[in-house]
Amino acid sequence: MADAGAGxxxxxxxxxxxxxxxxTAWGAAFAGTFNEAVWSWAxxxxxxxxxxxxxxxxxxxxxxxxxxxxxPATFALACFFGATVAVHCAAMAVQREEGPLAQAAADHxxxxxxxxxxxxxxxxxxxxxxxxxxxxxxxxxxxVTAKSTVARGTADVLxxxxxxxxxxxxxxxxxxxxxxxxxxxGQGQDAxxxxxxxxxxxxxxxxVRQSASELKHGFSAATRWLPPDAAGLLPGMVTGDTxxxxxSLETDMKTTGMTHLTAVxxxxxxxxxxxxxxxxxxxxxxxxxxxxxxxxxxxGFVLMVGPDPSVVRAAVMGAxxxxxxxGGLRGRSLTFLCVATAILLLLDPTMAANAGxxxxxxxxxxxxxxxxxxASWIPxxxxxxMAAGVAVPFSAQLLCGPxxxxxxxxxxxxxxxxxxxxxxxxxxxTIMGTLAVPLAVMAPWLAVVPVAVAGxxxxxxxxxxxxxxxxxxxxxxWAEGQAGVAAMVLCSGVSITLVWMVLQxxxxxxxxxxxxxxVELFLDRMSGRRHGRLDICKESSGRKHQWLLPKTPGxxxxxxxxxxxxxxxxxx
Amino acid sequence: MxxxxxxxxPDAAAQxxxxxxxxxxxxxHSSRPLLDLSGDSGAETDDLASLFAGEANSVPAVxxxxxRTSWRVxxxxxxxxxxxxxxxxxxxxxxxATSEPLGPSVSAGRSDGPDAxxxxxxxxxxxxxxxxxxxxxxxxxxxxxxxxxGKPGVVSLPQGSRVFQAIDAAxxxxxxxxxTALNLAEVLTDGIKVYIPVVxxxxxxxxxxxxxxxxxGAASGTAGxxxxxxxxxxxxxxxEELGTLPRVGPVTAxxxxxxxxxxxxxxxxxxxxxxxxxxxxxxxxxxDLVTVQGG
Numbered sequence: 102m103a104d105a106g107a108g109x110x111x112x113x114x115x116x117x118x119x120x121x122x123x124x125t126a127w128g129a130a131f132a133g134t135f136n137e138a139v140w141s142w143a144x145x146x147x148x149x150x151x152x153x154x155x156x157x158x159x160x161x162x163x164x165x166x167x168x169x170x171x172x173p174a175t176f177a178l179a180c181f182f183g184a185t186v187a188v189h190c191a192a193m194a195v196q197r198e199e200g201p202l203a204q205a206a207a208d209h210x211x212x213x214x215x216x217x218x219x220x221x222x223x224x225x226x227x228x229x230x231x232x233x234x235x236x237x238x239x240x241x242x243x244x245v246t247a248k249s250t251v252a253r254g255t256a257d258v259l260x261x262x263x264x265x266x267x268x269x270x271x272x273x274x275x276x277x278x279x280x281x282x283x284x285x286x287g288q289g290q291d292a293x294x295x296x297x298x299x300x301x302x303x304x305x306x307x308x309v310r311q312s313a314s315e316l317k318h319g320f321s322a323a324t325r326w327l328p329p330d331a332a333g334l335l336p337g338m339v340t341g342d343t344x345x346x347x348x349s350l351e352t353d354m355k356t357t358g359m360t361h362l363t364a365v366x367x368x369x370x371x372x373x374x375x376x377x378x379x380x381x382x383x384x385x386x387x388x389x390x391x392x393x394x395x396x397x398x399x400x401g402f403v404l405m406v407g408p409d410p411s412v413v414r415a416a417v418m419g420a421x422x423x424x425x426x427x428g429g430l431r432g433r434s435l436t437f438l439c440v441a442t443a444i445l446l447l448l449d450p451t452m453a454a455n456a457g458x459x460x461x462x463x464x465x466x467x468x469x470x471x472x473x474x475x476a477s478w479i480p481x482x483x484x485x486x487m488a489a490g491v492a493v494p495f496s497a498q499l500l501c502g503p504x505x506x507x508x509x510x511x512x513x514x515x516x517x518x519x520x521x522x523x524x525x526x527x528x529x530x531t532i533m534g535t536l537a538v539p540l541a542v543m544a545p546w547l548a549v550v551p552v553a554v555a556g557x558x559x560x561x562x563x564x565x566x567x568x569x570x571x572x573x574x575x576x577x578x579w580a581e582g583q584a585g586v587a588a589m590v591l592c593s594g595v596s597i598t599l600v601w602m603v604l605q606x607x608x609x610x611x612x613x614x615x616x617x618x619x620v621e622l623f624l625d626r627m628s629g630r631r632h633g634r635l636d637i638c639k640e641s642s643g644r645k646h647q648w649l650l651p652k653t654p655g656x657x658x659x660x661x662x663x664x665x666x667x668x669x670x671x672x673x
Numbered sequence: 674m675x676x677x678x679x680x681x682x683p684d685a686a687a688q689x690x691x692x693x694x695x696x697x698x699x700x701x702h703s704s705r706p707l708l709d710l711s712g713d714s715g716a717e718t719d720d721l722a723s724l725f726a727g728e729a730n731s732v733p734a735v736x737x738x739x740x741r742t743s744w745r746v747x748x749x750x751x752x753x754x755x756x757x758x759x760x761x762x763x764x765x766x767x768x769x770a771t772s773e774p775l776g777p778s779v780s781a782g783r784s785d786g787p788d789a790x791x792x793x794x795x796x797x798x799x800x801x802x803x804x805x806x807x808x809x810x811x812x813x814x815x816x817x818x819x820x821x822x823g824k825p826g827v828v829s830l831p832q833g834s835r836v837f838q839a840i841d842a843a844x845x846x847x848x849x850x851x852x853t854a855l856n857l858a859e860v861l862t863d864g865i866k867v868y869i870p871v872v873x874x875x876x877x878x879x880x881x882x883x884x885x886x887x888x889x890g891a892a893s894g895t896a897g898x899x900x901x902x903x904x905x906x907x908x909x910x911x912x913e914e915l916g917t918l919p920r921v922g923p924v925t926a927x928x929x930x931x932x933x934x935x936x937x938x939x940x941x942x943x944x945x946x947x948x949x950x951x952x953x954x955x956x957x958x959x960x961d962l963v964t965v966q967g968g
Contacts, residue, residue: 115738115739116739117738117739117740118739118740118742152751153751155747156751170742170743171741171742171744172740172741174741174742174743174744174746174747175740175741175742175747177744177747177751178742178747178750181747181750181751181754182754184758185754185757185761188757188758188761188762189757189761192761192764192765196765196768200768201771201772211932211936211947211948211949212936213936213937213944213947246935246936247936248935249934249935250772250773250774251772251773251937252771252772253771253772254769254771255768273826276940277944278936278943278944278946278947279947297943297946298943298944298946298947299941299943301817301827301940301941301943302817302819303826303827305824305825305826447757
């Protein structure tokens with residue numbers, strides 16, 4: 102935005118102009134998700150007024166000839182953006198409170214409903230009472246019949262159903278019956294339908310996600326000949342499909358803090374984007390063309406694994422993280438991160454309460470703020486790729502630690518080392534696996550080679566997870582709730598300080614000396630007013646030799662000679 | 674007192690000059706890219722870093738912060754925010770719910786007092802009820818084609834159509850469909866489900882398929898329609914007819930009728946589960962005795 106005029110001198114400055122914007126957007130979205138529409142309207146109004154006041158006060162001062170860029174303008178920008186997010190939240194809350202489903206949901210009524218599926222079914226954690234699995238899927242409302250009235254309108258429904266609901270696909274128009282309930286706070290949907298009957302497919306429209314799920318199934322089928330650990334892990338690491346993941350391996354991954362590998366995460370998207378850029382640049386394409394090809398490649402990857410909100414989020418964050426790692430402009434990458442966060446929150450304010458989004462932003466923030474600093478502390482004898490391989494997981498772990506502890510109160514001492522060891526294997530799994538996904542559908546016999554390579558690496562990753570989970574003390578209890586989070590924040594702070602002290606011992610010395618000088622100055626200032634300077638006191642003759650004695654005219658004062666008897670010398 | 678009176682400014686200027694010189698001479702480590710790709714892969718990939726960087730990083734990373742924004746940018750964002758807010762409000766106004774009473778055609782099947790539009794005498798007798806226009810009208814059968822076909826879903830066909838026509842209407846058999854498992858010449862009954870299995874798959878006879886009342890493709894051809902005739906059509910049955918079902922008393926039968934009145938016709942047998950008082954167990958026993966036809 103305003104960077105154009107900033108010139109080359111601004112490259113080294115940490116750009117904090119968009120931090121208030123992202124923070125306000127997050128605050129407005131978080132408050133709006135959990136409160137009623139009235140509060141969101143009020144927040145929007147307040148932020149608008151505050152923004153206008155700040156803007157005009159800043160402008161008036163500019164007319165007075167102070168400066169063109171002002172701090173109030175920064176905050177005005179944040180206020181306007183926050184107001185927009187608040188309006189979106191309010192609109193969603195109104196939809197929830199007065200939408201076509203509101204009345205039926207409040208009465209917990211049985212309804213016959215016609216919906217269009219918009220997501221892919223996910224197995225829900227708790228199995229249903231009837232013994233079978235429960236599946237949840239998002240859908241948009243077409244018509245709902247209750248109490249002899251047909252209501253139409255736009256609303257999002259989350260459907261929980263038993264067997265049969267795992268077969269529905271995005272784009273299908275489905276009729277079913279069930280009981281409507283109000284959505285829980287923080288859920289993006291307007292109502293919850295617990296379906297009591299099988300879905301009856303009325304119509305099917307083409308949707309990208311259908312082909313995505315076909316690709317996923319094709320890839321899962323193509324990996325089935327691998328050993329069970331690799332066959333379960335490989336689809337998870339490439340397409341985020343964890344249906345075949347063995348239960349014990351899933352627990353072990355959780356114990357070693359490697360669960361982020363089994364979903365389509367920012368790391369996957371970074372790798373795909375980086376691979377495309379390297380490919381395009383090695384073909385000697387021009388820079389804008391390479392960037393365009395890489396962006397198209399990433400978009401293709403997102404379409405391939407299904408454009409779910411979490412995948413889109415991961416793609417955006419992955420691009421930001423790659424820019425932070427390769428670009429080396431800390432200030433600029435922070436701006437990218439702020440822009441990405443703010444826009445994602447504007448598009449879907451319910452993300453503000455989503456732990457996955459929080460973890461994703463925190464991990465990227467860690468990479469942006471800490472990773473390059475950490476890597477620069479590591480002595481240059483160590484190869485840079487190794488330094489980066491340690492610094493990136495460590496910085497992400499430091500910032501994500503408190504949130505992970507809040508979700509799952511246990512301490513996993515091997516999380517960092519397991520991630521560092523598995524790190525180099527993630528790249529071949531992702532690249533080869535991604536290559537194999539379209540091949541598995543188009544030419545299954547061609548896909549055998551990349552699947553074998555990726556499967557071997559995935560088996561090693563699984564082995565790493567199992568090894569570290571089997572070590573003694575792999576999980577330790579940690580305090581729950583606020584205390585646990587505070588303790589983890591402290592733990593992160595202490596560990597980064599320790600790492601700094603170990604890696605930068607000479608700087609520690611410099612800092613200690615500087616700190617000493619500061620303390621000295623402070624004491625000096627404190628006591629200087631009343632009792633004179635704090636100075637070195639030593640026995641002396643009562644005369645400072647540096648001081649030139651004034652040659653006063655007139656007779657010299659007689660020199661005082663210490664008497665032979667030895668009276669004590671006075672301090673100066 | 675020379676020590677006290679020494680001016681600080683020349684010292685500071687010299688210090689600044691020294692710092693600038695050092696910054697030019699010594700490569701700055703703190704703002705170097707984390708992954709320096711220029712070092713290892715020749716000249717063409719050093720553009721990779723600058724693709725993102727945009728400009729060279731020769732300036733030392735002094736801990737300075739940028740906080741100030743031009744008011745023009747803030748005003749621009751204000752305009753964009755106003756447009757976005759207007760869009761959100763317009764979408765909110767556009768997506769207002771519309772509700773209308775359940776049409777008589779859908780709630781056909783029972784004479785209900787308050788609904789004056791409904792012809793009172795018609796609904797009681799199932800034979801007289803014509804299929805409502807929403808269901809395709811008379812002379813048309815609607816069947817649910819599922820399994821290995823191009824476009825699974827509900828298709829409507831003229832009365833007297835055969836199974837192979839239904840498969841054609843649903844986009845044709847998918848590659849790998851096991852057509853020999855079906856009786857392709859079977860006459861379609863309204864409201865049934867035709868399941869086309871894949872080669873090697875056993876037809877899901879026992880699974881609670883929607884609309885399982887009728888032929889399931891591979892069901893023995895003659896038994897299907899005959900069995901359907903004996904079943905109670907829950908979309909048109911009266912209180913007495915529903916009462917003939919096992920473990921369905923007058924209370925449950927009235928609840929089924931009430932559900933039909935409030936929610937319209939059943940589209941599948943499974944929807945009976947949604948009626949109060951019909952649990953999974955009763956559902957199991959009813960599944961083979963009822964059917965859904967017309968509306």
